[in-house]
Each structure stands twice: as C-alpha cells, then as structure tokens.
Amino acid sequence: MFRSRFLPALPFAALLLVVGLGLIFGGSGRAAGAPPEIFTLENGMNVLVIPDHRAPVVTHMVWYGVGAADETPGKTGLAHFLEHLMFKGTKSIAPGDFSRIVARNGGQDNAFTHFDFTAYFQVIARDRLPLVMEMEADRMTNLVLTDEEVLPERDVVMEERRMRIENNPVAALQSAMSEALYGGHPYGRDIIGHMDEIAGLTTEDALDFYARFYTPNNATLIVAGDITAAELRPLAEKYYGAIGERAPTFIRDRAPAVWPDEDVRIVQRDPRVTQATWIRFLPAPSYRKASPADQPAFDVLAEILGRGTTSRLYRALVVEQRIASGVQSWYEGNRLDDGRFGIYALPRVDGDLGSLEKSIEAEIARLLDGGVDDEELARAKTVIAAGAIYARDNQRTMAYAYGEGLMTGLTVEQIHEWPERVRRVTKEDVMRVARLVFKNNPSVTGELLPGDNS
Template sequence: MRTRTLAALPFAALIVLVLLGLVLGRGGSLTAEPLPDTFRLSNGMDVLVIPDHRAPVVTHMVWYEVGAADETPGKTGIAHFLEHLMFKGTDKIEPGQFSRIVARNGGQDNAFTHYDFTAYFQVIAKDRLPLVMEMEADRMINLKLTDAEVLPERDVVLEELRMRIENEPAAELQSEMNAALYGDHPYGRDIIGHKAEIAALGTGDALDFYNRFYTPNNATLIVAGDVTAEELKPLAEKYYGGIAERAPTFLRKRTEIVSPAEDKRVTRRDPRVEEATWIRFYPAPGYAGAGAERGAALDVLAQVLGGGTTSRLYRALVVEQGVATAVSSWYEGSRLDGGKFGFYALPQVGGDLDAVETAVEGEVARLLEEGVTDEEIERAKTVIVAGAVYARDNQRTMAYAYGEGLMTGMSVEEIHEWPDRVREVTKEDVLEAAKSVLAGTHSVTGELLPGGRS
C-alpha cells in the first residue's frame, strides 16, 4: 500500500494526524531562522530549499498541484490511482524497482494524495541526492504503463478502499458527514474515489491524467536538509531543468463550497462498533481563505476548547461531569477551498450521546458568551509555538509543512512566520474567530452506534 490518505483513515487516527498537523505542521521553520531559498527553473518548476545541516541527510520531495478534487466527474480515484502507478517503472527502471533502489542506498520513500495535491518523497544520505533526483525526474516524463501493471494495481486500490473505508465504520461515518458538509464540492467525496468508478479506470485514463498534470510547470521541488541553494540549483537544472512543459499550467475551476442551510445529523449503527462515538463538523475557511491572523486564532481556539487534558472540554466533560472518556476539538485549515472545525467525543461506557452533545454545546455557548481567559490563551499559544520549535527536529516535517502550505494557498512567508502570528493572537481574536465559525452557522453531527447495520 503506497499511501495513507487522510480521508481514508479511521477517525481516531485522523484526529491524531490533524492535531499533529496543527501543532507541528504550521511554522516548521521559526522566524529566527532565515527564509528558505526559492527559485524557478526555466520550464516553470518552482524550487524551495530548507537548509538543515545537523546531519548529512536530505528529504527530497516533488509536489504536483493536482489532487482528488481536480478529477473529472466519473473518474474519481484517478489521482490516487496514478500515485500508485508512478512506482511501476520507466525504460531505465523496471516495474517495482524504484523503492528497492532507494532502500538499497539506505533511504526511505513514499507518496501521498490529498484533495489539492499529490507528492512523492525520499529521505536519503546527501551523497545520494543526485540519484533520487535523477530517478524522480525520469518518472516525471518517462512513466511506462501497460495493462499488465495497471489492472493488478487497480485491484490493490480497491482492496485499500475496502480495508480503510468499508471495513472501518468510523471512516464510513466520516464519508457521509463530509458529503453532508461539502455537498457537491469534491471535498464531499473520499480522496480514494467511488468504488464503481475506480473499478472502471484503465491504462488510458491513467496516462491521460499523467500527461495532463505531471509536467514541471505544475510541480514544486522541495529539498530540506544538508544542502544549500547554491548546491541544489545546478542539480535541479541538470535533472529537472531539461524537462519540457508537456501541458499548460493547470488553472483550477471548481464549484464553490455551499455550507449547509440547516443542521444535519448522520447516524450509523454497525455490529462492529463496541462503543459509541459523537462527532460534529462546522464549515470553516481554510488557512488561505481565513488569512494569517484569523487562521492562527482558529488554531488557538481549537487548542483552548479541546487541545488536551487542560482544555475546557476535557475538564468539563471528563473531569467534572464524567460524561465522556475522551474529547477533542480541531481546526482543519489545510484545504485550498475551505476547511472545517470539528469536535470528537467518546461517552463513558454505557453513557448517553445526548449528554455528551449537551455538554459540548454548553461549553461552546459559555465560550461564545464569556470569551477566553488570559491563562487559557497563553497556555494554548505556548503549546502551539513549542510544537513549531520541536518540528525542527524532523526534517521531513519541515518539508511537508512548507509543501502543504504552498499547495493550499499560503506563501513561503506566511508559513515561515506562523509562530509569530500565533504569538500575536489576542483574546478578542479568539472570540471573534469562534463567533465566525461556531455561532449562526449550521453543523453536521455524526453518531456512531453499536447495533444492526444502518
């Protein structure tokens, strides 16, 4: 299995990844450090260099500005399917050998598909950087596909869908909730695609998608690690600069997100479920749409409400009222067209979801009425900024933070300065952000219950 798409994960795992994204992903480089170097090759490929000289290791990433939300209707799943197929080989590399070559040289590699981008990466010793650059550039232009490779991989993707969604009641619930929240917008469907449409994809579909979108003028190269822009530029020009534009730069034309006109509720019963789960989504802008100040305020709001054992929701629902065993809130802003603000709670064994819902709503109402305290906001900001500091210990996290931000509408400067934006958030900013998302808007509530399948 080549990737772990966020929409295909069990909900508990999704919560963990989203919270890590908030704490670690934003601001992977602190403003005390210089801005990463950027330049553009003559064929339109953008390049970002993030120096980190603590070890002779580099993380090499190529990001394509195309994802599951850019698929042609009736061809859902093709972005993720092609991600799998990119490992099938070229004239120079036999099918299935790409990852083996990386591993033989002491490295690791993988790829991932998002609604707004698809990316490929290798983590490897600095002296092997030219090798992976040559290999990645080769498959950008020379991918070879036949039915012999494509059709068996299609079965692999279908099995992934069964395992990650159909066999995970929480993921099925999340799929229905996203459809209710986003409506006809592509964010309302799973990244992996619709089962019947995946089953109909063929070699021609994959090659058409590849030839249209996998072109250097639609790609960004990010290299983090023991390298400087002066060292990387000649390598980038050597391996990527000679690739000609194969298609026009992609200009997105998506339908607008229409927020729910009324509160919605999705209830699923499943015999595989042992304990009930309560979830709620509110429509919210993405980081790019919110702007730096409001986006940072939404991050702080999520931390204050449900960011750990000192949060309002945990103290109220778990410690004081005893109606829940776990509760959290999060802001998912890494979406180009619009994100969401979410809540998640597990009731006490044998507990009542209605009691959990009432308690969450009570805490939200209290915050909207009273605002937040100085102590709460300072503690939340400290946690988020500290996470940004710790992110520097993970080279791949730094590279991912910049790539994800750039692919979802942020600038290098906004990503770099995120810790400062968080530090500047005031109580008034948090209250205003809370009112904009949690007051006067319609939510989608999900209930996952034990019992007969529904």
C-alpha cells in the same frame, strides 16, 4: 513498504497527520533567520530549499499541484490511483525497482495524495541526492504503464478502500458526514474515490491524467537537509530543468462549497461497534480564505476548546462530569477551498450521546458568552510552541509543512513567519473566529452506535 497514504476525512486518532501550521511552526522565539530560498526553473518548476546541516541527510520531495478534487467527474480516485502507478516503472527502471534502489542506498521513500496535491519523497544520504533526483525526473516523463501492471494495482486500491473506509465504521460515518457538509464540492467525497468508479479506471485514464498534470510547470521541488540553494540549483537545472513543459500550467476553476441550509444529523449503526462515537463538522474558512489575523486564531481556538487534557472540553466532560472517555477538537485549514472545524467525543461505557452532546454545546455556549482568559490563551500558545520544537527536529515534517502550505495557497513568507503570527493572536481574535464557527453556522453531526442499521 506501504506507499500510499491517501488522506480521507481523518479519524480523530489520526488528526496529527494534518495538524495546523500552528503546531508545526509555532515554535518559541522569533522565526530564525531568513525564510527558505525559492527559485523557478526556466520550464516553470518551482524549487524550495530548506537548509538543515545537523546531519548529512536530505529529504527530497516533488509536489504536483493536482489532487483528488481535480478529477474528472465519474473518475474519482484517479489521482490516488496514479500515485500507486508511479511505482510501476519507466523505460529504464523496472516495476517496483524504484523503492528497492532507494532502500539499497540506505533511504526511504513514499507518496501521498491530498485533495489539492500529490507528492513523492525520498529521505536519503546527501551524497545520494543526485541519484533520487535522476530517478524522480525520469518518472516525471518516462512512466510506462500496461494493463498487466495497472489492472492488478486497481484491485489493490479497491481492497484499500474496503479496508480503510467500508470496513472502518468511523471512517464510513465521516465519509457520509463530509458529503453532507460539502455537498457537490469535491471535498465531500473520499480521496480514494467511489468504489464503482475506481473499478472502471483504465490504463488510458491513468496515462491521460499523467500527461495532463505531471509536467514541471505544475510541480514544486522541495529539498530539506544538508544542502544550500547554491548547491541545489545546478542539480535542479540538470535533472529537472531539462524537462520541457508537456502540458499547460493547470489553473483551477472550482466553485465554492455550498453549505447545508440547516443542521444535519447522520446516525449509523454497526454490529462491529462496541463503543458509541459522536462527531460534529462545522464550516470554516481555510487558511487561504481566512484573514491574516484569523489564520492562526483558528488553531488557538481548537487548542483552547478541545486539544489535550487542559482544554475546556476535556476538563468539563472527562474530568469534572465524567461522562466522556475522550474528547477533541480540531481545525482543518490546509485546503485551497473551504475548510472545516471538527469535534469528537467518546462516552463512557453505556453513556448517553444525547447528554454528551448537550454538555459539549453548553461548553461552547460558555465560551461564546464568557470569552477566554489570559491564562488559557497563554497556555494554548505555549502548547503550540512545544509541539513545534519537536516538529522542527524532523526534517521530513518541515519539508512536508512547507509543501502543504505552498500547495494550499500560502507563501513561503507566511509559513516562515507563522510563529510570530501565533504570538500575536489576541483574545478578541479567538472570540471572532469562535463566533464565525459556532454562531448561526450549520453543522453536520454524526452518531455511530452499536447494532444493525436494518
């Protein structure tokens, strides 16, 4: 199984991997019951329990409050590299055996790296939960790394970068756009790191990062599934509570992003490209930095403007004008620091990107001038709610959404109450955030064209 799912500036086709909280928690009806219970072990490790008794299965996740944005300058890619190396064995588990043991017990495991966190998870039968807790606690403290294991894995990561970014024209364009938008802020670089810096990472680098950040007082345990807090607490105390604090609790001190002074346009050509692509990024506050009323309004704005076949951009560019084969907008608020709003469009064959851009800007101007109506506001909320109905059927999705929210500055209560907050979004809320995004705000526009840059 491919373990690492680093999250770069995502191609539009993969955006649902990091959809806003509105699509995860915007279900119909009031938020059911009390919020999940959270408690803290004596060593500082937080524990969240999300009961779901429909099947004797649990999703067990350990989230570390460190990600790619926390790396030492000159060592980009280290957080993601260590994610790979966490599967290389401990004093009691041989390299590669972690996943094999999980699979032999009927489970699945994986891991992922974000700008602000790194997480590891297993989905397994309820009666096997002590097994995976014991193994995860073991690799929190007893990871064994040698050059014989580390250096070949470094080559794997370098090849991963080639495949995911350097050999992917859309991803390469977005990489350049992110750097232009965020400037010197860590969000402006790829989570997987710069190739020359990945090549210089060492076993000592990985062990130092592990010792500094992989400590229980910098971690959150989330278990969703067929278990209660009363049942989980003694297990958490047994397997994780016995681990001492190995390093001080990590306190971030990152400067905010400095946005461009003026609009930026990046044009790239690639002989592998057969269809042009247009993308635009605009600054936007993250969920954590937005006001309580604005947080869900950004998701509603994205839905109205460019999500799905009933959105304004789709109706105008694809159905009515027939100048685009696809168009979408999205909001990325799941970050501790500054977020962003994005739009992409694909012209019809032999279409002109200039005409496409003018039509997109005309639709945005129409939105700003005329506002939104009751029908499209209600429809946007309904679509968000429908997406949540399906998301709630997936135990892992729920655990991920709570973990991501907690790791990026939200509280359990804020996440739990999200459905009601979405329902309270008004037309005025949507227009307020629309003006925040689109009026007097610098943008980075990318064009990907067939041909050769030289």
